[in-house]
Amino acid sequence: DGPVIQRSSEQALRRGAGLRYVLRTVSEFRQRDVDTPVVLMGYLNPVEIHGHQRFAEEAVQAGVDGILLVDLPPEEAAETREIFTRQGLDLIALASPTTTPERMAMLCGSAQGYLYYVSFAGVTGAGHLDTKAAGLRLHELRARARVPVVAGFGIKDAASAAAMATEADGVV
Numbered sequence: 001d002g003p004v005i006q007r008s009s010e011q012a013l014r015r016g017a018g019l020r021y022v023l024r025t026v027s028e029f030r031q032r033d034v035d036t037p038v039v040l041m042g043y044l045n046p047v048e049i050h051g052h053q054r055f056a057e058e059a060v061q062a063g064v065d066g067i068l069l070v071d072l073p074p075e076e077a078a079e080t081r082e083i084f085t086r087q088g089l090d091l092i093a094l095a096s097p098t099t100t101p102e103r104m105a106m107l108c109g110s111a112q113g114y115l116y117y118v119s120f121a122g123v124t125g126a127g128h129l130d131t132k133a134a135g136l137r138l139h140e141l142r143a144r145a146r147v148p149v150v151a152g153f154g155i156k157d158a159a160s161a162a163a164m165a166t167e168a169d170g171v172v
Contacts, residue, residue, distance in 0.1 A: 019046050019055075023062040030063035039066040039092060039113065044080075052080055056087040066090035066113040074107055081110070092116055097137060108144040115145050116172070118153040119164065129154040131163035138167035 026038055040059070047055045047069065059067065067089060072080060074093055081091045090113030095104060097120060107115060119134045134151065141149045151164040152172030161171045 019050060023058055023064070026059075026064055027062040034063075037065045037113075038063060039068055039090075040064055041068040041070065041092075044069045044072045047080070052083045053087075056084050056089050060087045060089050064089065066092050068092035068094070068116055070094065074103070074110065081112070085112070094118055095141060097133070104141070104144070108141070108146065111145055111147045114148040114150050114169070115141060117141060117149055117151045117168070119151050120154045129156070129160050129164075131160060134164060135167040138164070142167065142169065 022040065026040075029038065047067070050058075067084065069077075069080070069091070072091075077091060077093075084091045092113050092115075093107045093111045094116050095107050096118040099107065117134075117138055120129050138149055138151055148169035150170040150172060151168035155161050155164055155171060164171050
């Protein structure tokens with residue numbers, strides 16, 4: 001689904017979607033639902049352009065609970081995490097099949113909200129998800145993490161979602 005995500009992003013941008021639109025949409029959603037957690041997933045660049053502090057303040061004011069920044073390495077996330085945490089905004093961490101044991105320990109120790117497990121190494125929508133191998137890794141992560149572990153990336157259908165749900169706290 002990589003090309004599908006790209007086309008949908010291009011279409012959204014052509015129609016004027018951006019950070020202000022997203023935060024306004026979350027705010028409107030919060031008028032109807034104050035209980036469902038809202039986590040935004042995206043890239044660091046819009047946060048940096050907006051300013052970390054201002055972004056965190058506006059996101060929390062809109063009703064955002066957490067942010068998953070796919071291109072923010074955890075080794076470089078301390079300042080962002082500190083700013084977000086002061087505002088009550090969780091910085092969601094990513095782990096993958098290729099994450100080293102040392103990095104995994106760091107991620108499990110600093111994880112906020114939940115830990116997002118990228119179920120396989122590759123391009124989303126391509127290849128075949130080895131649910132048995134992913135399940136073993138999820139079991140290991142759940143034993144070490146202080147937060148729930150959610151599996152995503154590569155889950156194409158109900159069968160793979162159900163298989164991942166046996167070890168994950170949630171499935172994307």
